[in-house]
Amino acid sequence: MTSTHFHPHPSTAPHRASRAVLQARGLRHAYADRLVLHGIDCDIPAGQAIALMGPSGSGKTTLLHALAGILQADAGSVTYLADRPVEVNRLGTEARAALRRKDFGLVFQSGQLLGELTAVENAALPLLLAGVAPRQAEAQAAAVLGSLGLGGLEQRRPGELSGGQQQRVAIARALTPRPAVIFADEPTGALDRRTGHEVMTVLRDAHRQIGAALVLVTHDPEMSARCDQVLHLRDGRIVGAELGAGR
Numbered sequence: 001m002t003s004t005h006f007h008p009h010p011s012t013a014p015h016r017a018s019r020a021v022l023q024a025r026g027l028r029h030a031y032a033d034r035l036v037l038h039g040i041d042c043d044i045p046a047g048q049a050i051a052l053m054g055p056s057g058s059g060k061t062t063l064l065h066a067l068a069g070i071l072q073a074d075a076g077s078v079t080y081l082a083d084r085p086v087e088v089n090r091l092g093t094e095a096r097a098a099l100r101r102k103d104f105g106l107v108f109q110s111g112q113l114l115g116e117l118t119a120v121e122n123a124a125l126p127l128l129l130a131g132v133a134p135r136q137a138e139a140q141a142a143a144v145l146g147s148l149g150l151g152g153l154e155q156r157r158p159g160e161l162s163g164g165q166q167q168r169v170a171i172a173r174a175l176t177p178r179p180a181v182i183f184a185d186e187p188t189g190a191l192d193r194r195t196g197h198e199v200m201t202v203l204r205d206a207h208r209q210i211g212a213a214l215v216l217v218t219h220d221p222e223m224s225a226r227c228d229q230v231l232h233l234r235d236g237r238i239v240g241a242e243l244g245a246g247r
């Protein structure tokens, strides 16, 4: 399928129809005079895993950042369909940061943990920033770490954990506020194949368990095939979509 403006239509996913949790319409963004997003329309269905694929420089990270409210796109809208719809792209910096702490979880390729904090302190950070009492925040974070197979490692600092374990801590941190959407930018990109596969399994299980949507930027066809839907970007446009195996 090729189209400049892709609207996921029920006919593209007949057995997986689901209401959208995020809707982007006409998203445009330029860095200096270089247009990187050319008016993107897409829906992220609630609870589903959507992979963003495309050549280097096609705009995947920029799109993910615009959807997550990390970046304010020059034009267009991102509607977060919470109890009351939130226009993400119109929020100020503080309101977007608050949304990222509570409703959106973020996982990056590496280097996202604070080296001087323990695993449980890192995982508890979003809750602490949201004003949850430290003891309660750490208890919740420890429970999530345990569910991701990190029981017993709560007091280790990132430098005392393997790359795969560090990514699990980062996933735990994204999960603790029970977000509606998890954004992951090449979360397995710095890991060997086997560890990357394991971390993807953890991410897949976790987002399903809490019912969050997952938006995953990846170059790895094995990872995207495990999502429910794959969107292909080229030169800042969605040029195709297909169903993934969803496993």
Ligand SMILES: Nc1ncnc2c1ncn2[C@@H]1O[C@H](COP(=O)(O)OP(=O)(O)OP(=O)(O)O)[C@@H](O)[C@H]1O
Pocket: 031, 032, 036, 054, 055, 056, 057, 058, 059, 060, 061, 062, 063
């Ligand atoms: N902060 C920035 N300032 C200027 N140009 C940028 C900035 N961030 C990204 N770009 C440029 O915008 C284009 C799209 O970048 P983006 O990171 O969204 O692509 P990508 O598809 O995620 O690429 P990759 O797979 O290499 O990570 C690229 O040409 C990139 O060089």
